[in-house]
Amino acid sequence: MSTVADLVQASIARHKMVRAGAKVLVACSGGPDSTGLLHIMRELGVAVSVAHFNHRLRGDESERDQEFVRDLAASLELELSTAGADVAAEARARRMNLEDCARRMRMDFLRETARRTGALHIALGHTLDDLVETFFMKLIRGTGRTGLTSIAPVRGPVIRPLIELRKQEIVAYLEERRLKYVVDSSNADLRFLRNRIRAEMLPVLERISGRVVGRIGTAVAVLRREEALMQGLAREAFAACRQPAPTGSVALSSADLSGLHPAIVARVLRLALAELGSRADYAALEGLLDWCLARNAAPRFATPLRGAVLAERCRAVVDLRSSPRVPPHFQYDLPIPGSVLIHETSDCIETRILDAAGFPDRGAIDDNQVCYLDASRSQLGLEVRNRVDGDAYRPLGARHTRKVKKMLIDRKIHGAQKLNLPVILSAGRICWVPGLPVSEDFKVTPDTKQILEIKRLPS
Template sequence: MFFNPLATILTGVTKTIDRYHLLKPGDCIGVAVSGGIDSVALLDILANLRERLSITLMVLHLNHGIRGEEAARDERFVQDLSTRYDLPYVGSRADVPAYKKENSLSPQEAAREVRYRFFAEAIQTHALDRVAIGQTADDQAETVLMRFIRGGGTRGLKGIPPVRGAYIRPLIEIWRVELARYAEYQGLSFVQDSSNSDEHYLRNRVRRRLLPALAEYNPSIKEHLVRLAQVLGEDDAYLEGLAQKVAADLVTVQKDGIVISIPALLALPHALQARVLQRAFAQVCPGGALEFSHLQGIRELIREGGGTRWTALPKGYTATRSYEYLTVGAGGAPVSKKERRERETELVIPGRTQLAGMGVEIEATIAHGGTAPHADPHAAYLDYEQVVLPLRCRAFRPGDSFIPLGMHDLKKLQDFFTDLKIPRAERGRIPLVTSGTDICWVAGLRIDERCKVTAGTTQVLRLTMIKRP
């Protein structure tokens, strides 16, 4: 029997478009084309479907300013590609390394923010109805596994949505091997991105090492991960609908932030509580999300009762409880010495984090292993793969202990301070960096033995304590 990749792929993509209502007749679609096989195949597929779907196309390409001549080569390739398809071309150049430094972001976060800013400008300038992105079922499986590794909940494990706002993913149900057959059948040319083989990036390690290893236990592991994302996505959509309805009765928008009735919030099941809180945070911090630890902190806060208390949220925001109301917004309320001791600050990695009340900042950078740490009492060198993210910073608490570098057993931090003759008045001002429930660095004094850099270390996390003027 003759197998026709063209007919198979066009039928599959059309079903995805119809199933998720990705576009409608008359839409102008910007196609994000990097020059790689996925985006080139996406462009060719939509070009083959444009008459049937009654859509118009425009090619979008961003040179991130990361890979030098290779990026310039990709840019020229995509320009030529748009000419061959007789399609309008919209291109731009960005300095992602500079943006990363200015905003204390990881390379991936910086590239993503710059890329979506470019897409948003293209939508506005060229009256685009949608931007099509070439993410595949393989990307979906990799994303679900990556989020699981990082401790994501059901919201994260639902994976990449087929449509989010103006952004659509027509290939999200197509496997990469199917696209490769399609590209060969169509005689498509494309460029290779050298960074796709750089195992410094987690996604590449998941793709090249972890998934093949898991496939030895279950050859259908990728299909199961995609199915998990679909099931959780359906459940999440239902719960989001319920959360939207109940939020209307217990949430009000005020000058200081989003105010929530605590008795009404406590009356909800945990799943709806979490979604109401996520929606509130997203309103004050667009694009932001609360992790499990933040949700737990808020729940503990509102169950305690009493007067005014607060807990820290990402990006400098707080949740403040005042009797029967919870306010999610910027800034914090006055706190007692006890509360100040209990406060935790999540570290930005890579980047700088200010530690309120301690007069210092922690700067985090990541480097490849193999470099000898410099003797600097204000810096710590940790094995990045041995720490549990996110790292947090807090002050000394009674009962704290760790395994000082060079030792094998736990030592109470109080005894450690006594041995070093640290005055009691100074102990509460020493930042403690925590990895999960363990202390990994007593800033300026000692790291934990379990996090030390070894000959087998592949990535080194350097933490530097900087005193603010």
């Protein structure tokens, strides 16, 4: 067995990465790290299969990488799972950072593949160099202890067997054995922060101290151990401080909070905010922390957070609850027949034309997630958009128009269900809102020749 394989085996044992006899899914991009990981895991006798996700970000090069991994898996007689997506288009549609979107889509694919193939672990090819680069990226962009330790040897099903080895050791392992790999040309693109850290920052630090990468790796390991302790203490404190509260609200004892160290209180507040679907940056969390611990603070504090939260103090209890959210804005043309995906809500709206002859109960209407309209009245300029203040139309059987907001209240449609509700219009006039009756002006009548079916498929 090679020295590199010995080091990897020691890391696997030290961090208890692989359960005895378990199957491991190796994520392989074709680059030196993941290709080296695949060969090393086979050398160690681990039962492995291979997965490759094509992000389609580099044109022919992306296709080359996929073919390389396909040939590699075939040569090693290993099971291969592949998938791909236009990540750039998906990132625009989701309004996400490209790197974050790529990571999320890749991990979703890997988790599903592991489940389908019976793999207990998902092995990623991150090295010590990747850990140090990520450490500096997080430090530059601003983060706390949690962010600085984000690349862990083991997190759930994800394992990183190469996390204690340098990239140069993996490349040397491959070249000594004349094992092929591919090179991602985007790694030389200095528009990306990670590449600038790798090409410009780390060489300067290594000239100051040749052991800087290893020492930062050790520091991160210490931080990770202390972070686990702090997280455990915070969860215990959160449970101890909690008071009974209605759904959508978190109540904490002011007296219990005041007896804790501010560092623990800050973590308790983060846990409470996360439960409410909110995230706090440093300034927002510090403002909330100061308000919670102040003796003569105002009775109410509105946080400028991602997912706004309103905090109130009443009878020695700090009550946190979600503030009313702003509905997402969207507008799409509806093809007939066809479908459209509303990226802002993940709903899908489908349309099709039906023959009215023999259609059961022409006056019937399903006012939940499917509607039937007179196609001759409703095909002009069909579109779907978000609900806006003042929306109104004449519901089926009514003599006068009614506001959509009032009808939603009457039907007890609240919260996110109301917030994300699509509105279907024809030539600028509302013909249907899912959960409500169709418009009287677009209803199916005995004279209807063709019926337009519109179906909402919620996320």
